Amino acid sequence: MNLLQPERLDALAREYVLGTLTGGARRRFERLLREHFAAQQAVAAWGERLAHLARPVPPRTPRPAVWQGLEQRLFAKPAPAAAAAARAPWWQRVFGSANTWGGVLAGALVCVVVLRQQPAWVGAETVQEALPASYVGLLLDAEGKPTVLASSRRHGRQISVKLLQPLVVPPGRVAQLWALPKDGSAPFPVGVVDAAAKPGSTQVLALPDAAEKLFFGVSRLGVSLEAAPAVAGAAPGPFVVSGHCVKLW
Numbered sequence: 251m252n253l254l255q256p257e258r259l260d261a262l263a264r265e266y267v268l269g270t271l272t273g274g275a276r277r278r279f280e281r282l283l284r285e286h287f288a289a290q291q292a293v294a295a296w297g298e299r300l301a302h303l304a305r306p307v308p309p310r311t312p313r314p315a316v317w318q319g320l321e322q323r324l325f326a327k328p329a330p331a332a333a334a335a336a337r338a339p340w341w342q343r344v345f346g347s348a349n350t351w352g353g354v355l356a357g358a359l360v361c362v363v364v365l366r367q368q369p370a371w372v373g374a375e376t377v378q379e380a381l382p383a384s385y386v387g388l389l390l391d392a393e394g395k396p397t398v399l400a401s402s403r404r405h406g407r408q409i410s411v412k413l414l415q416p417l418v419v420p421p422g423r424v425a426q427l428w429a430l431p432k433d434g435s436a437p438f439p440v441g442v443v444d445a446a447a448k449p450g451s452t453q454v455l456a457l458p459d460a461a462e463k464l465f466f467g468v469s470r471l472g473v474s475l476e477a478a479p480a481v482a483g484a485a486p487g488p489f490v491v492s493g494h495c496v497k498l499w
Contacts, residue, residue: 253282254289263292267399269450284394287494294386295498297399297412383499385461387471389491391415397491398443400427400471402461404499409461411443412452417491419445423475427455428486429495432469439480440464443473468495 253259262279265271271279282289383404391397397417402409411427419425425443441455457464472492480486 253279254286259289259292260296263289263296266293267296280395283388283396284390290388290396290494291496293396294388294399294401294496297388298382298384298386298401298498383497385465385468385495386498387493387495389471389473389493391491398427398473398493400495402457402465404462404497406461407457407459409440409455409457410452411441411455413443413445413447413449415449417443417445417473419475423477424479425473425490426476426480426486428472428474428480428489429465429468430470430472430492431467433467436483437472437486438482439484439486440471442479465495471495 253262262271262275262282266276266279279289283293385402385404387398387400388396389398389400396414399412399414400409409427417425425445427440427443428437429440430437440457443455444453447453470492471494472486472489474486474489476487
């Protein structure tokens with residue numbers, strides 16, 4: 251079986267990022283990741299495609315009037331009009347009044363307008379097959395196992411970091427993410443990775459500038475264990491995980 255066949259490789263990468271690839275199939279795919287850059291690119295692409303699903307959604311508190319309206323509808327005593335409705339002609343009880351049908355038609359019109367203006371609210375928007383322009387890095391440990399997946403929109407000012415497996419950080423140390431320029435100049439710090447985060451979860455780090463400006467000349471990313479968050483001009487210690495940084499566009 252040729253696992254590098256494009257459609258099969260894409261399906262395996264999707265299951266790997268989702269965490270549904272288990273057992274021997276997962277171990278075989280991880281060996282493939284260590285040996286083939288195409289597999290690393292496929293995992294990085296799916297990581298970027300699914301990263302937005304893990305981003306936190308800010309909570310919104312309903313207005314007091316919303317709660318009052320719910321209480322009135324759910325717990326209010328029947329109005330006297332309910333008794334009058336029971337005495338209405340049979341045709342009006344079955345088909346409703348003209349006011350009722352007017353409300354139904356108005357509601358249907360509102361639904362049509364909403365669906366045309368905001369199809370994403372009900373999941374009816376057109377699926378975008380093309381990935382957004384992004385910088386993506388897949389960092390491997392010393393044994394070649396994918397450990398950290400990092401991605402940032404080309405013109406964004408934040409980077410999403412996903413732990414694919416636990417990252418062991420000794421007490422008193424932080425996991426510092428670095429960018430390594432391809433011209434051989436000194437690495438520069440990107441942010442601190444929360445190693446205590448649950449594997450599979452995504453954390454978002456703010457960038458000091460737009461990703462295009464920061465990563466345009468970067469070929470690799472790495473994580474070192476530092477005594478404190480690094481500042482500009484600092485030199486990194488040994489990298490515990492590192493990998494290619496690629497452009498997806």
